[in-house]
Amino acid sequence: MADLGNPKNTIEILNKYKFVFQKKFGQNFLIDTHVLDKIIRAAEITKDDFVLEIGPGIGTLTQYLCEHAREVVAVEIDKKLIPILSETLSQYSNVTVLNSDILKTDINKLVQEKNGGKPIKVVANLPYYITTPIIMDLFERHIPLDNVTVMVQREVADRMEARPGTKNYGALTLAVRYYAEPYIAAFVPPNCFMPRPNVGSAVIRLTLHKEPQVKVKDEALMFGLIRASFNQRRKTLVNGLYNSEELNFTKDEILGAFNEIGLSHDIRGEKLSLEQFAHLANQLCSQNNTD
């Protein structure tokens, strides 16, 4: 099968199957061989690797993964793409295509069966309508991961790797940093896709921390503090936490914790690093336990 990174080959296969793009599935297929090479390099794929691909489409990136990895499983939600994938991947014996929604796929079972439970690489040109849910789902399910290398909207990549105090810094930045180290490997313009998306894109690699970067007694409380802080960005952190419907602290408890860890009373949440949010969560947690 010819390289689908070449737009001529992509058009030919789409016409042959009379394929109609489904907007609801976020279908923008890659048609640029340089970008495909960059994704493989950024993910550091080797012949030892088992790779999970999310949303293979017509198999463009899958072909590159099959060439470079030991084994690939590609999970595609759109059943109309399955016969196309049978043709475009027919020359590879190291790939399995599953017709399923990634959010409903038992990935832990795949990791056991295909990689003996060892950390896997995930690679995808993600459907933009569910980028964040897919990434957070991988993290929160505690799937053994080496790295996750994905094409996302440029704006989402910028939020993931933002620094404290900048406009892009927010709950997503902190959630990603808790689990992984982000690195933007490439910016990708709309003309590298068919059809062209309305926004710029970026390839971002998230390398999972081997050891947790911060020690948190109550993970859910820390994420509650983070959400409360960025839901009310314009307020001081004290007021953001006090007014949050999700949290249940008195103003005195909050001010007490701020004093204990040396936070100024008028600081805004966007100035706090992940370590400071962890510190604050631990302080509030220990205050509550001694009440």
Ligand code: SAM
């Ligand atoms: N990998 C191909 C490429 O780079 O050309 C296609 C990428 S396209 C942006 C996203 C793909 O994800 C589509 O094929 C779409 O049908 C699929 N998809 C959308 N939602 C999905 C889900 N929940 N689970 C699995 N695949 C999904």
